[in-house]
Amino acid sequence: MNGARTPEIRSFGDFVSFFLSELKPRGKLITPFNVISLPIMIIGLILIVIRLVKGLGAVTNLSNQFPWGLWIGFDVITGVAFAGGAYTLCFIVYILNVEKYHSIVRATVLNGLLAYMFYAGAIFLDIGRWWNIYNPMIGNKFGVQAVLFLVAWHFLLYMIAEAVEFSPTVAEWLGLKRVRKILSGMTIGAVVAGVFLSTLHQSALGALALMTKGKLHPLWFTEFIPLLFFVSSIFGGLSMVIFEGSITHKVFHFKLSQDKIKAYGDILAGLSRICAGAMLAYLLLKLLVLAHTHAWHYLNTPWGYWYLFEVVGLTFVPMLIFIAGARSKNNLAIRAAAMLTLLGVMLNRLNHVFIAYKWYIPLSQRYYPSIGEIIVTLTIIFAEVWVFRWIVHRMPVLEGPPAWAKEEVEE
Amino acid sequence: MDRRDFLKVGLGSSLLLMADGLDAFAGEFGGGEFYGVLVDTTRCIGCRRCELACAKAHNLPIPDVSDKSVFDHYRDTSPTQWTVVNKFKTEKGYVFAKRQCMHCVQPACVAACLVKALVKHDTGQVTWNPRCMGCRTCMYSCPFDVPKFEFNTPTPTIEKCNLCYERFKEGKIPACVEACPQEALIFGTRRELLQEAHYRIHEYPDRYYPYIYGNREVGGTCYMYLSPVPFDQIGFRIDLGTKAFPEYTTGFLYAVCQVLVLWPAAMLGFYTATHMNSKKKKEDNE
16 A cells, blocks of 8 residues: 555644544454444443543452452553563564564554553553542652552653654654654664663562562562562563564555565564473573572472463463464464463563462452453553554554655665 | 751752762661650550540541451551551460551651652651652552542642651650550650660560560561560561661662762773774774
């Protein structure tokens, strides 16, 4: 679809009329996804209103025993791990100069940016006194000794870095040639900032669990949680890239040239190898930690089986499938491995937040997510997908920069 | 803003986001001493007058303290009950033990809070401030599960014992200590209380289990306990260790500065190395 028209935008009025014309929906309105997601999003919005009017207890199963649940554990902590593909891929493409993956950078960065906006934005719903959310930013006391202070600032700064990384695409959509040139000059700076910010806040999300000693099961509690969170965000994020790519390639097939579709097999195999490498490093770390914390004897208990399910079943096994899939170029196997890996990373994060947390509390008094929490979570995911789809339909995300922008790069 | 905060903001707002040193928690800062309470569970009779006094002092719902059926089950503190007395069956008969915030010397909740809504005062009390954004990391981190959150209101607060800080500023002792008819609770500086506790254990070895709970747990607490029996029999966790909880995160926070300096430098190196080749190729092609 390189034939998409480039608008002539000279004034703010031009922009408004162009934007309004772009707001119109494209493609079929009645699709299975729309039919399923729309009602859920409407219920979700009602639940969000109830949460804001009546308090967290009206929608969630949270209690004073389990202060953190699905909204923090999945929406924020798992969502950010899944968004780790953006910084990993930017590092590979821009810093290590591996041109092979350049074609999927835009979609990945867009996905990462939206993930931070929606999933980290979900923190608004979870924090009880949300009207104070700007306090750590404006300095109504900087709690600089807090890990969460670092996380809050890094979320904000990283969203800016990702917005800069993505901004040339927006300029191309609007046909702003000069602006595009300035913005693409900032990419490498944004990438360097994005990579070290991500390194720090991916691991900082793990560091939040460092003060749960005595409450988090000994199989999970270790001083190395931050490092483990960082390494798992690499393969968790890349698995998301594979998973998201497999869907967008189906839905937006018409946007891709034959060359790109052909090259995609190579990209998938390459991503699988990187995932498998990171997973091997992660598993070795896990083994070292297990030896270091003398937690072996817990392995032969119900919690041990649960731990092995996460580490062996949902990390070691998908690693093997990734290796086999990359060798035989079996895209189906690679996608299956990616899905298993995503499940494994999710389970790992939820274990730290509420499953293996206070493991000594009997099952009957434990936290499990309410239907309302699940619906609101789905609402946030669907809203992100809607915005992602809207942008991919309109901006040159999958098909690459338009001809005029390419010429500029050649210069 | 007092001098300490000024220093901390000055150090921290450089956006290096590094730990401003945990010495901010050191008790002797400014020459003051931490105050606390010694609970002698061998003297407690379970009259619950401490609960009543606490509720009156903080405008909480008044409990019916004549109701002894509350002892049938273990009770936790709640947003409307900052202290509760529990009854435990032990090897030496029934023992009553009061539960409330321990006012740690180096509190996990204070270290966890990103807006300093939880404050450790120079005189030992840990109190809550409404600038809190309700993230509940304090609850997630507290080794004693003390901070309690109101889940059923749109404007929730964190509720917990504040060691009667408002009374302390007026020169009064905590309401629970004042109300105790048995002198099972005594208020004083942490140093005095430890001396007293050691003295009692030494003088009456038959009466006490020779251990002061809170002396070294999680780096020490301002509420400390004496007991006739080992502490796990009266509902205390004895597996928390003696390391102060904020110290679990210092390793990570120090690593932040290293990553911040070394990682971009390393990336610059990679970038130069990988792009030198591609530049060369271009030149060769030409």
